[in-house]
Amino acid sequence: MTWVYDPLPAPSAFDARSWRTVPAVAVWLWTLAALVFLMVLVGGATRLTESGLSITQWKPLTGVIPPLSQADWQAEFENYKKIPQYAQIFPDMDLAGFKFIFFFEWSHRLLGRLIGLATFLPMVFFWAKGLLPPSLKPKLVGVLALGGLQGFVGWWMVKSGLVDRAEVAQERLALHLLLASVTFAILVWLAASLNSRPPAVAAPPRRLFGLALVFVVAALAQIGLGALVAGLRAGRAYNSWPLMDGRFFPPLDQLMAEAPLWRNFVDNLLTVQFQHRMAAYALLVFALAQALYTRVAAGRGAASRRAAALAVLVAAQAVIGITTLVLAVPLWAGLLHQGFAMIVLGMAAAHAQALNQER
Template structure:
C-alpha cells in the first residue's frame, strides 16, 4: 500500500528528526539507519496483520458451522481414533475403508443405532467428521505460520504477541478437547446403561464450542482493532469520528458513553452464555422436546416435578438434584435456553432503544450506532431461526443456520465493543508524530 509521505529535517519535540511517517519498514524495525535518522516509536501492526486475523476468524466461524452440521448428521463418532498427523489423509483403498469401518463397528453407536449401516453409508458420515478435523488443522497452520512470520519480522504491536501466542496455545488445546469430547461417545459403558443414547457429553461439547467462541471473538476483535488503529494513525479517524485527540477522548470519557459501554459488555456476556446454553440443548437433543412456542405443553413452563425431576439426582440425599437437572434434564435445558434467548432479545432491544435516545445518539460514535442497529437486526433474525428450528423439529439447514446466527450476533456485539475502545498507544504515538511532522513541514515552508 502506498502511503502519503511526510518529511522534515527539523527536530519535532525530540520525537522525529527525518522520517517517512508511514514507512512500512518502520513498523517492523523501528530502528534508525545511517541514511535516515528516526527516533524510536512503538511498532504499529500494518493491515496485512489485520487481514490475517480476520481471515482466521472467518475460518473459525466456518469450523463452528461445520461442527454443528457434523453433530446434526450424527457423524461425529465415525472416526474412532485421534491421529493429528496421519489422520490428515482419509482411507485411500477399499481395504483401508473396510479396516476403518471395522473400527466403527466396535462402537456403541453402531451396535445400538447403526447396525444396518454398510460401508458406503459409513463413508458419508466419515467424510463429514474428517472434513471438520481437517479444517481445524488448516486453521491451526494458517494461524501459527503467519504468527511466527509477523513476530520474527516485528510487525506486532507490543501487547499482541502475548495475546496471539495464547490463542495459538488455545488452538492446540482445542484439538485435544475435541478428541476428549468425541471419546465420551465411544465409551463401552454406554452399553451397560439402560436407555442410553450414544452421544458425546454435553459438558465436553459445551467446553469445545465455548472455546471456539472465545477463539473467534479474540481473533475478530484483535483484527478489527488492528485495522482501526492503522486508520487512526494514518487518517486520524476513530469509529467514524475524525478530529483531534481531544475529540475521541471527550467521547470515551462521556458518562453516557461509559454507561452504554458497560451495558454493551453485559449484553455481550449474555449473548455468549445463551449460545453456550445452546450447546447443552444440542448435546441432549433437547430441541426435539416441546416443539411449540411460546408455550411448553400448553403452559408457560413445564411442571416443577418435570423441571426438577429426582430421577436425575445421583447422590443418595438428592443434594445434586438442582444442578443436575439444570445441565442434564433435556426439558430443563430447553426451558433455560428459551429464557436466556428471550432475555437476550429483550436486552438487545433495550440497548437499541437507548441508542435511539437523542442524548445517547449524539454522544455515540457513528460506528457504534451502526453496530447496535446491526445487533438488534441480527437478534430478530436469530429469534426467527430459533423458533423455526423448534417448530420444524430441528431440520439440519435451520439448525445449522441458527448456530451460525449465534456467532453472527456475537460478532456484532464484539464489533460494537471494539468501536468504543480507545486507539492503541502505538497508534496514538504514530498519529502525534504524523501531526508534528505535518506542522513542522508547514513551518519550514
C-alpha cells in the same frame, strides 16, 4: 530568545511501516475469524448428522490422510462397529453410509489442523519481519494456545461417546463450542482493533463499554445453553411455540425431576430447552434495551447504529431459532441457527471493541 531545533525522534521500525503492515495483519486475523466461523458450521453439520464418533482414534499427524484402500475403509468401519453408537443408532449402516459420516468428521478435523497452520505460520512470518504491534504478540500467542486447547477438548469430547454412550457428553460439547466461540470473538476483537480509527465526534459514555462487554458474555452463555440443547437432541422435543407441551412455564416438578438438582440444568430435556428459550427472550430484551440506552446516552452516531444493528440481528436469530424448533431441527435450519449465533457474537464483540477505542 534562542530557538533550539528539537527534531522528533526517529520512528521505530514498526511505526515506519504501520500504514501497510497493520492492514495485512488485519486481513490475516479476519481470515482466521472466517475460518473459525466455518469450523463451527462444519462442527454443527458433524453433530446434526451424527458423524462425530465415526473416527475412533486421535492421530494428529497421520490422521490427515483418509483411508485410501478398500481394506483401510473396512478397518475403520470395523473400529466404528465396536462403539455403542453403531449398535444403538446405526445397526443397519453399510460401508457407503459409514463413508458419508466419516467425511464430515474427517473434514472437521482437517479444518482444525489448517486453522492451526494458518495461525502459526503467518504469525511466525509477521513476528520475524517485525510487522506485529508489540501489544498484539502475547494476544496472538494466547489465540494459538486456545487452538491447541480446542483440539484437546475436541478429542476429550469424542472419547466420552466411545464406551458407555451412543453420543458425546453434552457438557463437553458445550465446552468445545464455547472455546471455539471465545476464539472467534477474540479474533474479531483483534482484527477490528487494527481497522479502527479515532472517533471524529465526542466519545460515548464509558458505561456503554461495560454494558457491551456484559452483552458479549450473555451471548456466549446463550451459545453454551444452545450446545446443551444440541447435545441432548432437545431441539427435537417440545416442538411447539410459544408453549411447551401446552404451557409457557412447565410445572416445577418436571423441570426439577432429576436428582441431584443441578443435573436438571444439563440432563433434563425439558429444563435444558426451557432455559435456552428463556435466555433467548432475555437476550432479545437486553439487545433492545442496549440499543435504546445507547441512543439516549450517545445520540445519533456510530455507537447507536451498531447497537441497533445488533438488536436487529438478535431478533432475526430469535425468529430463526423458533423456525428451527418448530421444524424439529432440519440440517439447514440447525446450521443457519448456529451460524447466525456466531454472527450475533461477532457483531457484539466488534461493537464492544469499537466502544473501547472510542472511550
